[in-house]
Amino acid sequence: MRILFIGDVVGDRGVDMIETYLPQLKRDLKPQATIVNGENSTPVGRGISQSIYKRLLSSGADVVTMGNHTWDNREIFDFIDDTKKLVRPANFPGKDVPGRGWTKLKVNQATLAVINLQGRVFLPPLDDPFAVADELVQEIRKETPIIFVDMHAEATSEKRAIAMHLSGQVSAVVGTHTHVQTSDGQILNQETAFLTDAGMTGPASGILGMQPEGVISRFLNQRPTRYEVETSEPGILSGCVIDINDQTGHATKIKNVLIDAQHPYDY
Known part of the structure; x- marks a missing residue:
């Protein structure tokens, strides 16, 4: 099985790139399955809307994962329980959390499971x-040995730790959230694919998808600043492609x- 994973889609430019x-x-x-992280895909860069979710699916996504901005666009509460193709972090606390933390889909004669998790270092507990x-x-x-994990986390050590913790038990652990693609793609113990961060998909000219003025101002004066999504050209699309043995899940x-x-x- 071949899986294509696309990192955090940011704003209108990110959806356009998709x-x-x-x-x-x-x-x-x-690829036999395509997974897209859509937690920043609204025009303001926080959360997802139903219309954008449908646009990602119509462009070819089979599953859309989320992260720490899952609930930032309240419209998600209107549709998250009605779809099996949108997954939010499985470790949100409390009972009766809307939506689902993992899903599965049939890929020819095999079954792929997709889990979404969120880290706790420098993020809410x-x-x-x-x-x-x-x-x-x-x-x-x-049911299946083919398991893909989107580990949405800030700390690189936490992403690698969970990948090593799950090595041999899941097919892949790919990090999201930090919006910068890393070059450390590897197969841990010849079993589990790992990439610290898949990177982002959206405006390339800003700072992690945001207009630079607000971000720089925050660094200069340490006062609260509203971050605005960059809307100008050019764009960037980041992700990875993973090949998996259907029988072993490795x-x-x-x-x-x-x-x-x-x-x-150039593909």
Whole structure:
């Protein structure tokens, strides 16, 4: 099985990049499943709307994952319980959390499970992602060994720690949230694909998708600043493609995907 994963979609420019390039990537890379992180995909860069969710699906996403901005656009409460293709972090605390923390889809004769987790270092103190992952993976492996984890976290050490903790139990752990693609793609113990961060998809000219003035001002004066999404050209699309053995669930290859002004489309 080949999985294409696209990192955090930011604002209108990010959705435009998905609509422009995802169909081409699917045509040329031929993934059997495509996962897109959409937690920053509204025009203001926080949360997701139903219309944007549908645009991501119509562009070729099979599953949309989320993160710490899951609840920032309240419209999500109107539709998250009605779809199996949108997953939010499984370790949100409390009972009766809207939506689902993982989902599964049939891929030919195999079943792919997709889990979304959120880290706790430098982020709100959710339930323990390690304990939640252990419980979910133990249950899911009764049905399929092919498990993809979107680990939405700030700290690189936390992302790698959970990947090593789950090594051999899941097919891939790919980090999101920090919006900068890393170059450390590898197969841990010849079993589990790992990438610290898939990067972002959206405006390339700002700072992590935001207009630079507000971000720089915050660093200069340490006063609260409203961050605004950058809307100008050029754009960037970041992610990775992972090959997995259907029988064992072990990853055999991981490769970065990057499209921007310095890396024109060449797949």
